[in-house]
Amino acid sequence: MKKIIFSLKKNSFKNWEEVLDNPKPITLEKFQTGTVIINKKGTLNPEHPLAQDIKDEELDVPILAYCIHHKEYGDYLLDAGLDYSYYHDPLGGIKEPHADEFIQKKNQNISFHLEKRRIDLKGVFLSHLHPDHIAGIRELPKNIPYVMGKGEFKEYKPEIYGNFLKNLSIIYEIEFSRANEMPPLGPSVDLLGDGSLWAIWTPGHTPGHMSFLVNSFNNPVLLTMDACFIHENLxxxxxxxxxxxxxxxxxxxxxxxxxxxxxxxQVKVLCGHECKYDYIEPKME
Ligand SMILES: [Zn+2]
Known part of the structure; x- marks a missing residue:
């Protein structure tokens, strides 16, 4: 697999005010591709002084992927979710001893959502390389760009979780060290060059983790991805x-x-494994 630096577009926006004052013809759709069981203790760091009362409690949370539709530039996926392999097998066919278990109902897999809507993908942006965010790549087209934050490979463990990237010949990496500082969030990249879709470096969950801002006419949405699992983190x-x-x-x-x-x-927020809030974007005119 060849790694290529993602070429950054010239950033014509100085700050988030300017970005949010210039919404674009982009809409967002959310797909649930499965479910995972996580524990409340750990979803909120139990060592943190503000989380002392957190109970040992299991939560069933969705495994999500998003599709953005840009009137001019087409459709892009934000994370890949799960492929159909998990419908009959919680391990998704992965034979490694530490493979994660996920639950999937019929027709939740990522390509089902895309085919049903006749979506012709132009590319895929990956928040990070954990299996619940990338397993779906196995059933996605391989001749489109796959883009992730640089540094993400540091923590990528295909020998433990499964090698979901193995059929990709090229990976594009965003060098956030060369991106504009956009306070208070930090290094941010205007992915399509018109201020409609932003990748924001949000390290911690993984080294190259990124969140996204979708700057649509209806309302701007921040997709935290796994920088924040559920709304209670906020x-x-x-x-x-x-x-x-x-x-x-x-x-x-x-x-x-x-x-x-x-x-x-004015910015709406959706967390990486949000269960409480549903978000449906009104149709684009
Ligand atoms: Zn994750």
Missing amino acids: EKAVAPSSYTWDVEKAQQTLEKIIDFLNKYP
Whole structure:
């Protein structure tokens, strides 16, 4: 597999105010591709002083992927979710001893959602390389660009979780060190070059983790991906510690997200494994 640096478009926006003042013809759709059981203890870091009362409690949370539709530039996927392999087998055919178990109902797999809507993908942006976010690649077209944050491979363990990237010949990596600082969130990249879709470096869960901002006419949406698993992370201001590469960095990132949401209350937020809130974008004119 060849790694190529993702070429950054010239950033013509100085700050988030300017971005949000210039919404674009982009809409967002959410697909559930399966379910995973996580524990509340760890979804909220139990070591954090604000999370002392967190109980040992299992949560069934969705495994999500998003599709964005841009009037001019077409359809892109944000994460791949799960492929059909999990419908009959919670391990998705992975024989490794530490493979994760997921639950999938009939017709939840990512290509089912895409085919049903006749979506012709132009590319895939991956928040990070955990199996519940990339297993779906196995049933997606391989002749389109796959893009992720640089540094993500540091924590990628295909020999433990399954090698979901094995049929990709090229991977594009975003060098956030060369991206514009967009306070309070930090290095952010205008993915399509018109301010419609942003990748924001949100390290902690993994080293190259990215969140996304979809700047649509109807309302801008921040997709935290796994920088924040559920809404309670935001409410309690406590980041996750389970499946987390660097808990301290994850907490710093969560606090930046909270600052951003307080500063721009017009932005809706969806968390990586959100179960409570549903979001349906009205149809684009
Ligand atoms: Zn993850």
